[in-house]
Amino acid sequence: MVSILKGLWLVFKHAFNKPVTVQYPEEKPKLSPRYRGRIILTRDPDGAERCVACYLCSSVCPVECISLQATEDETGRRYPKTFRINFSRCIYCGLCEEACPTTAIQLTPDFEMAEYRRENMVYEKEHLLISGPGKYPGYNFYKVAGLSIGGKAKGEALNENPPVDLRSLMP
């Protein structure tokens, strides 16, 4: 008998609690920056494309919804010629972000991606590439890599000595 009253009291009390339900879409929920929603491609702090088209995101993708084609500019900087994500297949698992060695591909808290036509769920590079660095403001892969590109010659990357002078006799 007591336990039944206890239960009734608990239910009655909840009627006066602040509701958890949000009046979406008028009211937007608060999401953590780590939320795994729409995928973007970011730029490095210099404003250049971060993606180096290494194919790690596409190979780790469990539903194989990422496909890209690498190419390079005249200075040897590699970038994706095309980059396509089929969001009608994407499961938002975040493995691509985890695999990305340059922090180019990132998941964002935007989940409002419903479309009337499935074709519109296929995002090309122009739909994915944003103009900022996203969640990781500092990182610039080409500043760390040994490859020389336009504006960065051999030996100018972080933690590198100037190129060896082969004609020197010094040890």
Added chain:
Amino acid sequence: MPTIFIDNKPYNVQPGQNVLHAAVSHGLNLPYFCWHPALGSAGACRQCAVQHFKDESDTQGRMVMSCMTAATEGSRFSINHPTAKSFRADIIEWMMTNHPHDCPVCDEGGECHLQDMTVMTGHNKRRYRFKKRTFENQDLGPHINHEMNRCITCYRCVRYYRDVAGGEDLHAFSASNKVYFGRFEDGPLDSEFSGNLVEVCPTGVFTDKTFRAYYSRKWDLQTAPSICQNCSLGCNISPGERLGTLRRVQNRFHPEINGYFLCDKGRFGHRFVNEKNQVKVVHPIGPLIKEGLMIGIGSPRASLEANYALRKLVGADNFYDGHTELEHRLLSKIMEILSQHPETASLEDVRNADAVFILGEDLTQTAPMLALSIRQNLYKRAQDGAGTQGIPDWNDLAIRNAQPELPKVVYLAHDIPTKLDPLVTHKISTDLESIQDWIPALKAAKNPVIIAGTSLGSEPLIRMSIELRKMAPQAKLCYVLPAANSFGLMLLKPKSTPLLTHRGETAIVLENNLPLSTLSHLHNIIAIDFLESETTKNATLALGCGSFAETTGSMVNNEGRAQRYYSVFERREQRPESWRILRDLGDFSWQNIDELCAEFAQEFPIFEPFLKQVHNTQFRIDGQKIARQSPEFSGRTSMYTNISLHEQAPLQDPDSPLAYSMEGYHGDMPPDLASSYWRPGWNSVSAFNSLSHATSGVKLKP
């Protein structure tokens, strides 16, 4: 066969092998860098250290480099001994102190021996806090990309390039921590075999520049076993395709033909497959209405199946040779010789010969891998010479230090300077006046090879080859022919082209570009080809067919070895095989290559042993077709979504036991069906060490 013990387990090894070779052949995970099965051991990288024990009771042992230790009966080693293990981890850590942070932008990534070895030893964090050494790169021409920062100084490149391929413009410069591999100055590499640096280099210093502009990772390429179409040697290749374009060609090991290497023509000469000026495909093609006499002109670059279909369509009397008149005459002579002396020399025979007599062939131009085989032969002779001093044949640096006197091996008759001249013991002119000087050497040789060919268009040279053969019955003959399937076409007994003058009203020209004067009298020309040519432009009807990379067929190489090449991919707008076009023209009923070949074997019993041995379309392993794509093949649900959101079912391949899919069989398979090398922990081409090295193809007797 000696037995050695590795970590207390017995292993049978080949006599004279070193411990490293024995261990990797048995699939053991022992890291190494400077050793290569075709280059021997240098003992330079110190990566393959193992513990060597005196006897069963010895638990401490002493450290040895496994590549420099002979696998003698009953010897005991340990790969997993903690001392050897930590030593190997330290070596990798030292090598990685200067290695750049390049893997994502490195073309070797994913098939890198250095990556594999680093993972294998467990190294994962750079503890070295100081700055990295850097180098300026060189421009090594249109084929090879140079990225010297990635070098780990294993010396494989110069050992291959200078000692095996005989190149002189790649050197090791400077000393200590600054060793640099390159040329004196920027410029294309001179050697015709420079492309092998891509596979010889264990890391990304030398990479394929032609692949770079349109790059794809190894696991994303769809591959199939194929045969090189650029000369008559029939080297085995593994082309890789992605998104409808052929991206690159890699070597496919064949012990009796190309071995571990390819020439640059074979490796880089495949871009025509992606050319835009393809002949339009006509579909559907109804049966041909025969009006007047119809003749067919076969092709030495088309498959056996296509040539047979054409022969069947026009009849044996109206089937003509696609070679020129002169070539036809020379080839008929060669066929006549080979019908009496069917013992032809493979490239492996050339590598092992103790005397090579070349009659009027500039091999580096007409059959480059034959030239490399002769260079490899001299490399082997040096090993044998050092062997008399008790040096094992894998101990490369000791052999070089011993500087054994090389026996006289190469004899050449040619009028112009050739690239093989520095190796030639005795050179005479092609009038063969002083050929008498060769005879003592020929008679004394145990297994000589006589090389002749059609490139100079000289019948006396071919007649001389048989004269020499008669003097030395132990000798094997080797003829360099004009095109990839010249031998096969000749086996179908075509008539010589000049015989067709003013004959026939309609001609079907199969995959050939003929001088228009030959065809001027004809009312109708039906040309079947892949790329546009003078013939297709002037034809009444031009029918587009597929290139070698998208069709399945068979070819016979210069030694009479019949081999099958399999289609690597299908374009979205499929291009048919030539024999399917001819089937439709002739209203034949063959549904797949097996049905054609059944009829073919009946009509030409000479091909029966080959067609029986080749894996037909019904062949399955564990009930499965063999997958052309790797299990990691990516992008299936987005590759073509720009065209249609609906994913296509995998294309069906009615002509081979291979599937255009990642689903299917992936494990050990017969060598003529294997097109990529992989085993756990070994993603680079080095994985071939533990795989089957059996031969394939069937030698036919004309």
